[in-house]
Amino acid sequence: MIQLTHITKEYRFGEKSQTVLNDISITISEGECVGCFGASGSGKSTLLNIIGLLDSPSGGVVSIAGRDCCRLTDRERAEIRGERIGFVFQSFHLEPRYTVWQNVEVPLLLTNLKSTERAERISQVLAKVGLEVMAKKKASLLSGGEQQRVAIARAIVRNPDIILADEPCGNLDAENKETVMRILKSLSNEGKTVLIVTHDREAVKFCTRILLLKNGKIIDEK
Amino acid sequence: MKNRVHLLFMELRLCGLRMLVMALVASCLMGLSMTLMDYATSIPKALQTYIVFKAEFEEYEVTCDWMNSDELAFVEREVQEEGLSLEEIKGEKNHIHAKFKANNYEQCIRIVDKINTGDFAISSEAYTAIKRLLDDIRFFRELFWGLAIVSSVAYLVFIICGEAMILLREKTRLRILYYLGWSRYRIWGDQMIRFSLYMIPASLFAKLLGKMYEEHASAILRQLFSDEAALFIPTEGSWIMLGWMLLMTVFGVGLLLLWYLRRVLFSNVERVA
Known part of the structure; x- marks a missing residue:
């Protein structure tokens, strides 16, 4: 599903350069729930951004479903992001003035789906994350856990194959962490490829594979 | 397309108040600067006409x-x-x-x-009068140009800062759209359309304000010179601004069209390849 081959990422500051990712090669299959652990600055978020086609590597090849994504145009990368990848972030990135329903609707407005089809899909995903009753509530009025569940609903509403989660439990209490991780795990059980970037050790029990990053390199894999 | 219009309206609703304030202040400044430019460019011509008009009734x-x-x-x-x-x-x-x-x-x-x-x-009475008027023309032309430049700079600074503030406030939303599958072209095209959507009514409003400024300026000219002098002041400049705004809209729509065309053309090329 996702294949990274000899990925490097360097940032240049004048004549100096800093290597954030150093020769990373991994293959993530369909339906896997992979946890990417590491301390701050280990390169895990950069890795996620490269897989999510938000950032380009300095070297190496990123391939999604057999397609080399490094040579794609901005538009083609945007299309893949919209159709195949769903993002979940630590700070939720919801539009606070929209209702739960509207927030989940935004990705569907970029497609040609009719309003009835959109409504059906939104109802389905809200039911999946347990927020049907809150559909008309504004996002700013929700708790952290609820907001993250809305973000997950938005990430899966276009039925992507890949879910990328960057510290999805970073702002949540223990109970909400458990709920969010269970939802992500259930998505993986449905056949979606889930990659979770976190430094929270408790997330280990939900993952089928663990990658440990340090100084831009994978130092351990279980 | 229908879905995108729906999204555009959702966005407009989000930043509606900020846009309204922007449009109001921008149109005041725009109307002022355009009217002043009108005067700066038309006063010399108008007063020259006035001088000839006046001189014809005198003995040289x-x-x-x-x-x-x-x-x-x-x-x-x-x-x-x-x-x-x-x-x-x-x-x-x-x-x-x-x-x-x-x-x-x-x-x-x-x-x-x-x-x-x-x-x-x-x-020579006529000569002295004409010389005095020419000095007045020079003074008023410089004054109006000065004021027009000041208000134009104020307008530009306001528009740039205001847009930058809106963009900064909307940064998260734009980033979300990027994550959700919008390309950079689409995001900037969308911003141009939004900008044009509120600047067109703003320029129309500026035209209206320009008319009000004209009335005041005519009164001042009448006091300074004579009724005939004020009659020679033409004003057409604020239409230039309206044209400029229409150009902005065409540019915004053009960006989107380009995006669509690019998509259609390139996808065909890819298929052929």
Whole structure:
């Protein structure tokens, strides 16, 4: 599903350069729930951004479903992001003035789906994350856990194959962490490829594979 | 397409109040700067017309005083070149006085400019009045240009800062759209459309304000000069701004069209390849 081959990422500051990712090669299959652990600055978020086609590597090849994504145009990368990848972030990135329903609707407005089809899909995903009753509530009025569940609903509403989660439990209490991780795990059980970037050790029990990053390199894999 | 219009309206609703304030302030500044530019460019022409208009009702009589015989010969030559002759020559040595009468305003100015080298003391009511008006024209043109430049700079600074603030506040939303599958072209095209959508009503409003400013400016001119002077002030400039705004809209729509065209053309090329 996702294949990274000899990925490097360097940032240049004048004549100096800093290597954030150093020769990373991994293959993530369909339906896997992979946890990417590491301390701050280990390169895990950069890795996620490269897989999510938000950032380009300095070297190496990123391939999604057999397609080399490094040579794609901005538009083609945007299309893949919209159709195949769903993002979940630590700070939720919801539009606070929209209702739960509207927030989940935004990705569907970029497609040609009719309003009835959109409504059906939104109802389905809200039911999946347990927020049907809150559909008309504004996002700013929700708790952290609820907001993250809305973000997950938005990430899966276009039925992507890949879910990328960057510290999805970073702002949540223990109970909400458990709920969010269970939802992500259930998505993986449905056949979606889930990659979770976190430094929270408790997330280990939900993952089928663990990658440990340090100084831009994978130092351990279980 | 219908879904995208729906999304655009959702976005408009989000930043509606900020956009309304932006549109109001921008249109005030825009209307002011355009009207001032109107005056700055049209006042010289209008007052020149006024001068001719006024001069036609006067006699172009020029008196040359305190001349010596050489100077008298020089003036006489210049006057004769224009087909005229000196009248009422009197006095002696360095106290010779003479008069001549031009046929029209242009001739009067032409002769006086030629002989007015600084050594002569020339007195002409029409000439003095015209010179004074020309000084006034210069002063008002510079004043209006100055004010127009100040208000234009204020308008530009306001638009740039205001747009930057909106963009900064909308940064998260734009980033989300990027994550959700919008390309950079789409995001900037969308911003251009949004900008045009509120700047068009703003420019229409500016035109309306421009009319109000015109009324005030005409009153001031009437006080400073005369009723005739104010009649010669034309104002058309705020239409230029409206045209500019329409251009912005075309640019915004053009960006989106380009995006679609690019998509259609390139996808065909890819299929063929």
